[in-house]
Amino acid sequence: MKRTVAGLDRFVSAILGLALVVGGLLVIGWCAEIAFVRDLFERADQEWYSSAPEQDWWGWALAAAMVGGIALGGWLLVANVRPNRAGELELTTGVAIGTATVDTGQLAGAIAATLSRAPEVVEANGTAVDDRGGRTVRITVTAKPDVPLEHLRRLAEDARADIARAIETDELATQFFVHYLPVDEPD
Numbered sequence: 001m002k003r004t005v006a007g008l009d010r011f012v013s014a015i016l017g018l019a020l021v022v023g024g025l026l027v028i029g030w031c032a033e034i035a036f037v038r039d040l041f042e043r044a045d046q047e048w049y050s051s052a053p054e055q056d057w058w059g060w061a062l063a064a065a066m067v068g069g070i071a072l073g074g075w076l077l078v079a080n081v082r083p084n085r086a087g088e089l090e091l092t093t094g095v096a097i098g099t100a101t102v103d104t105g106q107l108a109g110a111i112a113a114t115l116s117r118a119p120e121v122v123e124a125n126g127t128a129v130d131d132r133g134g135r136t137v138r139i140t141v142t143a144k145p146d147v148p149l150e151h152l153r154r155l156a157e158d159a160r161a162d163i164a165r166a167i168e169t170d171e172l173a174t175q176f177f178v179h180y181l182p183v184d185e186p187d
Contacts, residue, residue, distance in 0.1 A: 003132045005079045012076065085128065102167060104128035108137045111159050115139065118155055120147040122181060128172075136173045137163065145183045152178055 029037030052058055088101040108126030115124040123142045128135065139159065143152055156176040163174060 002130060006132055085130065104135055104137060104172060107166065108139065111163060112139055115141055115155060115159055120144055120151065134173055135171060136175055138175045140177045140179065142179045142181065145180050
């Protein structure tokens with residue numbers, strides 16, 4: 001998730017949460033017969049609220065609120081569901097001849113393929129994502145239930161060392177997730 005999307009999600013959640021808290025406190029204040037809340041509701045023009053749906057602008061206001069809500073919700077949905085691929089990483093070689101890049105998705109796939117060749121590993125998958133401005137390679141390893149976690153940790157450290165040798169930079173973070181297969185129970 002990109003930083004702008006995460007910030008917008010937090011902003012929208014904060015506004016909606018604040019509105020719901022204030023509304024809830026007003027309802028609780030009304031039920032608890034708190035004088036301030038009762039005075040606040042008594043100052044409201046009841047006639048206006050009862051006649052508003054009969055006005056010409058009411059339908060247009062509802063339509064505008066609906067279109068705005070659908071547009072904002074759709075945009076937030078697309079922004080959050082869209083894959084945040086890390087893309088290519090430019091490698092610095094220290095030589096002024098040219099530049100070299102590596103596709104982080106292919107690098108993640110290669111590391112996963114290497115890990116899946118280990119006999120203890122049933123399967124390994126790799127992806128590269130842009131997580132709040134930082135590029136991250138995520139490797140998910142599915143292992144047999146009798147494999148010690150320490151052994152899988154050593155495999156992950158070896159894979160991380162391979163990545164460090166390949167790109168020679170710390171611009172790419174790595175995450176390893178381990179899933180164990182369920183233990184077969186004897187009959």
